Amino acid sequence: MHELGVAGEILDVVLSEADRHAAKKVTSIRLRVGVLRSIEPENLSFLFEHLARGTAAEGAFLEIVEEPVRIECEGCGVSEARAFKCECPRCHGPNVSVTGGDSLRILTLDIED
Amino acid sequence: MGPGGTVRIEVERAILQSADEAAAAIRALLSERKIFALNLISSPGSGKTTLIEALLARFDGKGGVAVVEGDIETEIDAERIRKHGVQVRQINTHTSCHIQPSRLLSVLREMDLSETRLLLVENVGNLVCPAEVPLGEDARVVLLSVTEGDEKPLKYPLVFKTSDLLVITKTDLLPYVTFDVDRVRRAARAANPAVEIFEVSATTGAGMSDLLDRIEALRAAKK
Numbered sequence: 001m002h003e004l005g006v007a008g009e010i011l012d013v014v015l016s017e018a019d020r021h022a023a024k025k026v027t028s029i030r031l032r033v034g035v036l037r038s039i040e041p042e043n044l045s046f047l048f049e050h051l052a053r054g055t056a057a058e059g060a061f062l063e064i065v066e067e068p069v070r071i072e073c074e075g076c077g078v079s080e081a082r083a084f085k086c087e088c089p090r091c092h093g094p095n096v097s098v099t100g101g102d103s104l105r106i107l108t109l110d111i112e113d
Numbered sequence: 114m115g116p117g118g119t120v121r122i123e124v125e126r127a128i129l130q131s132a133d134e135a136a137a138a139i140r141a142l143l144s145e146r147k148i149f150a151l152n153l154i155s156s157p158g159s160g161k162t163t164l165i166e167a168l169l170a171r172f173d174g175k176g177g178v179a180v181v182e183g184d185i186e187t188e189i190d191a192e193r194i195r196k197h198g199v200q201v202r203q204i205n206t207h208t209s210c211h212i213q214p215s216r217l218l219s220v221l222r223e224m225d226l227s228e229t230r231l232l233l234v235e236n237v238g239n240l241v242c243p244a245e246v247p248l249g250e251d252a253r254v255v256l257l258s259v260t261e262g263d264e265k266p267l268k269y270p271l272v273f274k275t276s277d278l279l280v281i282t283k284t285d286l287l288p289y290v291t292f293d294v295d296r297v298r299r300a301a302r303a304a305n306p307a308v309e310i311f312e313v314s315a316t317t318g319a320g321m322s323d324l325l326d327r328i329e330a331l332r333a334a335k336k
């Protein structure tokens with residue numbers, strides 16, 4: 001139920017932004033979610049829909065843009081992956097550093113006034 | 114745009130911003146009083162409370178230690194710590210699987226921290242949610258017992274990425290379990306090259322004094 005808290009946080013931000021722009025309705029919300037955030041997009045959408053009932057964000061579509069991790073290998077440079085790995089996906093070398101994949105941001109809202 | 118039209122607005126806001134603001138307020142409170150704070154995170158049963166007891170013994174007589182215990186419903190850990198005669202506060206999080214910084218902030222404001230030099234926060238037993246939520250701590254400590262398996266850093270990398278210290282606990286059980294310490298070290302370092310790794314056994318005492326020395330040094334370095 002980790003997604004429930006996140007859905008609540010999203011709704012708070014969305015409603016305050018909607019209010020600030022005097023929007024009657026929010027139709028679409030674009031999020032950037034890192035793969036390290038342990039978020040199941042379907043679960044998040046379901047919970048958000050439930051929480052948003054009766055608010056300006058009722059029925060809004062959650063578009064989730066996944067942020068991969070960047071795996072930087074000493075030998076072959078940067079690769080991207082959809083899950084954390086501690087070896088290079090290309091050469092399987094162990095000398096890697098893994099960055100990114102931890103975003104949790106609202107990018108844009110589509111609103112109707 | 115006419116009435117009833119749709120418009121796209123740029124928000125570009127981190128979702129956990131309200132938590133970040135509360136964490137910043139905690140950081141300011143701690144820094145003003147020169148209190149060094151540790152946020153202890155692990156799965157249930159990895160040895161957080163045992164580490165707290167070892168720290169209480171180490172810091173006994175060296176200035177006050179205060180403890181905040183997070184738990185979903187019970188006061189069991191707080192009772193265990195209270196026996197040591199230190200200031201303990203319990204936060205029951207109920208439906209939340211981590212300590213909220215706003216909750217910690219209000220608890221700290223109610224406590225008498227005039228003599229406190231070290232604050233230990235035992236987070237709720239969980240490797241996912243506490244990793245996402247900063248508590249304004251000076252150092253974050255993740256504990257991983259060898260009975261939990263060596264795949265945890267691969268499954269829950271965020272907590273390893275955001276922790277300053279990784280403590281591998283119950284190392285006296287290594288002969289009896291499948292746990293590759295090097296595999297854990299490699300994965301943790303890939304997520305966070307700066308993480309400091311300790312291997313300890315509270316049962317035999319192995320590695321404990323190195324860990325306690327390090328925490329004492331970090332505490333002393335806080336101006």
Ligand SMILES: [Zn+2]
Binds near residue numbers: 076093
């Ligand atoms: Zn490579």
